[in-house]
Amino acid sequence: NAGVTQTPKFRILKIGQSMTLQCTQDMNHNYMYWYRQDPGMGLKLIYYSVGAGITDKGEVPNGYNVSRSTTEDFPLRLELAAPSQTSVYFCASSYIQPGLAGWGGTDTQYFGPGTRLTVL
Amino acid sequence: KNEVEQSPQNLTAQEGEFITINCSYSVGISALHWLQQHPGGGIVSLFMLSSGKKKHGRLIATINIQEKHSSLHITASHPRDSAVYICAVSADSWGKLQFGAGTQVVVTP
Numbered sequence: 001n002a003g004v005t006q007t008p009k010f011r012i013l014k015i016g017q018s019m020t021l022q023c024t025q026d027m028n029h030n031y032m033y034w035y036r037q038d039p040g041m042g043l044k045l046i047y048y049s050v051g052a053g054i055t056d057k058g059e060v061p062n063g064y065n066v067s068r069s070t071t072e073d074f075p076l077r078l079e080l081a082a083p084s085q086t087s088v089y090f091c092a093s094s095y096i097q098p099g100l101a102g103w104g105g106t107d108t109q110y111f112g113p114g115t116r117l118t119v120l
Numbered sequence: 121k122n123e124v125e126q127s128p129q130n131l132t133a134q135e136g137e138f139i140t141i142n143c144s145y146s147v148g149i150s151a152l153h154w155l156q157q158h159p160g161g162g163i164v165s166l167f168m169l170s171s172g173k174k175k176h177g178r179l180i181a182t183i184n185i186q187e188k189h190s191s192l193h194i195t196a197s198h199p200r201d202s203a204v205y206i207c208a209v210s211a212d213s214w215g216k217l218q219f220g221a222g223t224q225v226v227v228t229p
Contacts, residue, residue, distance in 0.1 A: 031214070033216075040221060041221060042122065042124065042206070042218075042220050042221045043206070043208075043217075043219045045216055045217070048214065048215075048216060050214060056214075058216065088161065090163060092163075094215050096214075096215050107168070107215065108153075108165045108168055109153070109165060109215070110165070111162070111163040111165075113161065114161050114162070114163075116161075
């Protein structure tokens with residue numbers, strides 16, 4: 001198993017450009033998450049998905065969009081990149097027993113290697 | 121105010137020393153996670169616990185639910201333990217985590 005893979009590893013964008021960060025997992029996990037990590041700060045949740053076709057906002061969703069058309073893939077779209085979006089982006093996945101997640105169910109999250117994005 | 125606080129922010133130890141990292145949280149949780157972020161940036165999960173104590177090799181994690189506090193101990197530390205250790209809590213539904221800012225650990229030979 002490759003686990004969680006992310007592409008690209010690094011990217012430099014100009015202000016106003018758009019791009020998609022790719023995330024794929026091969027563990028048949030139902031839950032997937034996008035986080036951003038800024039220097040000296042804890043990871044913050046951007047968006048998450050509880051299954052194909054179902055996504056929801058996290059703590060810092062502004063400026064981002066997601067989709068989940070398959071169990072395996074959870075791309076993150078940046079529209080009109082801004083310097084404030086300079087960060088390291090991590091995708092993660094987890095399997096949570098259906099029916100338990102809404103009641104505080106949780107399990108180990110598996111993280112991708114990250115994408116380092118700079119917006120100039 | 122962050123609901124998950126870690127201390128210390130930075131820690132330097134000599135090889136062989138016993139290391140303790142603390143995590144306090146202010147919300148009710150279903151579980152607490154300890155993660156390790158390698159110098160290259162990759163993040164791996166070390167422990168998930170909701171009560172008591174877990175041990176894996178030289179790493180021990182404990183949690184006191186009543187006091188809303190967890191500790192991660194590294195026994196007989198080694199330079200390869202140098203990393204950022206992150207505490208996170210599952211305080212909400214849908215597996216969402218709230219993270220501490222991390223503790224940078226450096227172990228010198």
